[in-house]
Amino acid sequence: MKIAIIGYPDSVKKILKTLEPQYSHIRFLPYEIKQLRDSVENLKDLKGRVDGVFSTGIGVHSEIVSKLGLNVPMVYSNREAGSILKALWEVRENYPNINNLKVGFDIVEKDVLLDTLDEFGITLDRVDVQEYEEDKTELDFLDEHIKNLSKGEVHCILTAFGYVYDYFKSKKKPVYRLQSTKNEISNQMKALLKDIKINENFKNRIGIKIVKIIKKHKKDELENDRAVFKANLNDIFLKYSKNIHGNYQEFSEDEYIFFTTQKILETKENEVNFLKLVNEIYMLGAKVAVGIGYAENIQGATINARKALNISLVNDKGEIFLFSDNKIRGPLYKKTRFDYSTKISENFEKEAKKIGITPKYLSKIRALHETFGKKEFTSKELSEILEITERSVNRIIKPIITSGYAEIIEYEVCTSAGRPRRVVRFNF
CATH class of the missing domain: 3.40.50.2300 (Response regulator)
Incomplete structure (x- = not known):
């Protein structure tokens, strides 16, 4: 391990x-x-x-x-009670009269800190707590500490950040490290x-991969050429099935199904081997649409793989999608990949209606926030990621803006001719 x-x-x-x-x-x-x-x-x-x-x-x-x-x-x-007490013990060595001390903390939860102080009968003159916020960097925490020290609002700093600790140490300022206890x-x-x-x-579940060959046959293509193509294809698939310690069979015309486990399909080795397979098929003059599914049994995994394949076929870009546990993941191995839930609760439907969007697109936009770590997108970005036209993007955005859950913050100037693209910030 x-x-x-x-x-x-x-x-x-x-x-x-x-x-x-x-x-x-x-x-x-x-x-x-x-x-x-x-x-x-x-x-x-x-x-x-x-x-x-x-x-x-x-x-x-x-x-x-x-x-x-x-x-x-x-x-x-x-950073729980043990971390706090250990750091305060070090503080006490330099400040015997801790009752008159104003202390600046970061990362610890304020409730945990106050409960710890109360539980052990520790009294401080003042505490300033910077709790964790997703958008704050170490520099943001550092700036706040510097400001509080300079104003005399705190006498010393207890920080969980090594970067912040080293900065104050280099300036010979009173700083102590909040580290987890053993x-x-x-x-x-x-x-x-x-x-x-x-x-x-979980990963020992069944893994099914359906590969659909998309090949335009020329009218004058000889039957022998098709036979050679099929023979080459079977050689490629046989080699790949050995790599995944599974087997495969022709499911229908130009459609092949591979049987293995989720654990094997999620290895780095499988990723390399499968992308090599896709490239070899492309060299034969064809492209593929791929759907992957996981479940506890073959039937469930096959159903999930079929759902994922249908998404790939609709997009018609030769991409790979995965469906399991009520989540769509894809396109795999691409920068535009994002994962979104297909399970819609009653509360989720109500929220979508309030925002002015379908539950499906609410789930997708929420997934974009998590995947790309931001809430601001141009219409072009949304078009490429959601794989819809910019006109469709604008149609989806309009009621969200009207309901106050999104706003236009600026316009991106295009270098080529055409209207500038809006930068939209979602407020949910």
């Missing part, structure tokens, strides 16, 4: 020091980053290489979730291992 430990160097080292003696059978892969945003992008090679991820904090965790798209269990070091780290590791076990059982 391989587990990646990702985050600021000192926290990575502490997690390794805590866990390696307890789990000698697990290979821990340390990835040290000193600042978010730029560094996380360099971790894309983790996909398909690890069984789980242990991040050093919620900031790192959120960056990984939004940017890497790893389909493995993940946990992060939380007990908190161990508890999170137990939760991660439990999730990995559940995930393994």
Whole structure:
């Protein structure tokens, strides 16, 4: 088993020091980053290489979730009562009369902090808490701390960010590190291992892949040419079926079905082999539409794969889609991929009606927010991602703007002739 430990160097080292003696059978892969945003992008090679991820904090965790798209269990070091008490113990060594102290905290939840102080009878003159917010960077937290220190609103800083800690240390300012305790780290590791076990059982489900060959036969094409094409195709499919430790059969005219497991289909090796297969078919003068489905049995997986294939056929771009657990995923292996739910609750329908959009498109737009980590899109971007015309995009957006759940914030100037494109910000 391989587990990646990702985050600021000192926290990575502490997690390794805590866990390696307890789990000698697990290979821990340390990835040290000193600042978010730029560094996380360099971790894309983790996909398909690890069984789980242990991040050093919620900031790192959120960056990984939004940017890497790893389909493995993940946990992060939380800052609970133990972390707070440990840091305050260090503060007490420098400030014996802690009752008169104004302290600036970050990342910890305010309720957890206040409950901890109350539970252990600790009184502080003032606490300023910067709780985690998705859009805030380390620099935002740092700026707020600097401002509060300069105004005298706090006397010292207790931070979960290694970057913030090192900055204040270099300036010789009173700063203390909020790090998870050994007990908190161990508890999170137990939760991660439990999730990995559940995930393994989940991935042993049946995996079905339906490949539809789209080939325009020329009127003057000889029957022998078609036979050669079919023979070459079968050679390609036979080799691929061995790679996935499964088998295949011709389902109908120009349609082939592969049987294996979800676990095998989600490996990096399978991704490489299948993209090679698609390229080889293209070299034969054809393209494919592909649908993948997972379920506990062959019938359910086949139904799901058929739903995914139908989406690929409608788009007519030779793309690959996946359907399982009431979610559409795709187009796979492309930058425009996003995953959205097809399960619509009664409350979801009511919300969609209030916003002025169909439940289907509400689900898709919500998925865009999560996948691309933003709420602002041009009509061209929405057109390309949703695979509809810009006119259709504008028709969908209009009632959302009218109901106040979206707004035009600026116009993107086009270099070519034509009307400028609107930049739309969704407010939900």
